[in-house]
Amino acid sequence: MSRGSFLHRHPRVRLAALLSAPLLWLVVAYLGALAVLLISAFWSVNSFTGDLVKVFSLDNFRTLVTEHVYRAVALRSIGVAAAVTVICVVLAVPMAFFMAKVASPRSRRLLVIAILTPLWASYLVKVYAWRVLLANGGxxxxxLGGPGHGPGYGLFAVVLVLSYLWLPYMILPVYAGLERLPDSMLEASADLGARAGRTFRAIVLPILVPSIFAGSIFTFSLSLGDYITVQIVGGKTQMIGNLVYANIGAANNLPFAAAIATIPVAVMVIYLIAVRRSGALEEL
Structure with missing residues (x-):
């Protein structure tokens, strides 16, 4: 029996052969990296020699919990990620609704291209462009009325720039969800005498919620782990990513950096579990 006929008669073996390479890459490169990250978070660094001490210890996590500065940075990072997500939702919903239900088919295609185009530009170019816009005297x-009247660099600038960067990741899932909503349902609701608010709550919102959660997975996670934008326009603002970078570089404390990096991982795992029942994962 030839190999081709064997695979044809055993579809499960064929499927396993097709998935073996990507699954192996996932286990080794992604899950393996997360496992190493978690393990190394329980190590420490010898303060005298700078060598890694590969002995199990909870000191890194104890420091994260007891030191106020680390709790403040973690809460600030979660707050920024949540604020960016809310802003993106507020901006994305009317834009996506216009694209899906109001714009003509030709305009719809042009608007989709216009939303996708910024994703092709360099991340650093876009952030530095905002740095120029927000500079003193810029x-x-x-x-807003002259030098010193703008927001300048700081926490507000971080939220503003991150909202600009990740907005397309919210618009596209919401647009895809609304595009699947038949126009006949909106027309039937209007024919039955329902007002706009009632139609939105009863018909549009159930479609929107999973799409919004799907987009929020991107906006929330990307904002939570970002550190480049904070470095460029954040001024003295510190977030989780900056602490990880500082402990990898100047402090040379890889175990503590790994412990800090487990915070966004844990937050996202909790968030994914929370939104799983909404059907958001099926919208990705």
Missing amino acids: PVDWL
């Missing part, structure tokens, strides 16, 4: 300052 365009934003002059627009």
Whole structure:
């Protein structure tokens, strides 16, 4: 029996052969890296020699819990990620609704291209462009009345720039969800005398919620782990990513950096479990 006929007669073996390479890559490169990260978080560094001490210890996590500065940074990072997500939802819903239900088919295609185009530009170019806009005496300052009148660099700038960067990741899932909503359902609701608010709550919102949760997985996770934007426009603002970078670089404390890095991982695992029942994962 030839190999081809054997695989044809055993579809499960064929499926296993097709999935073996990507599954192996997932286990080794992704899950393996997470396992090493978690294990190394329980190590420590010899303060005198700088060598790794591969002995199980909870000191790193104890420091994260007891030191106020680390709790403040973790809460600030979660707050920024939540604020960015809310802003993206507020902006994305009307834009996606216009694209899906109001714009003509030709305009719809142009709008989708316009939303996708910023994703092709370099991340650093976009962030540095915002740094120029928000600089003291820059365009934003002059627009608001002169030097010093703009927000400048800081926490507000971080939220603003991250909202701009990740907005397309919210618009596209919401647009895809609304596009699957038949126009006949909206027309039937209007024919039955339902007002706009009632139609939105009863018909549009059940479609929107899973799509919004799907988009929030991107906006929340990408904002939670970002550190480049904070470095460029954040001023003295510190977030989780900055602490990880600082402990990898100048402090040379890889175990403590790994312990800090487990915070966004744990937060996202909890978040994914919480939104799983909404059907958001099926919208990805």
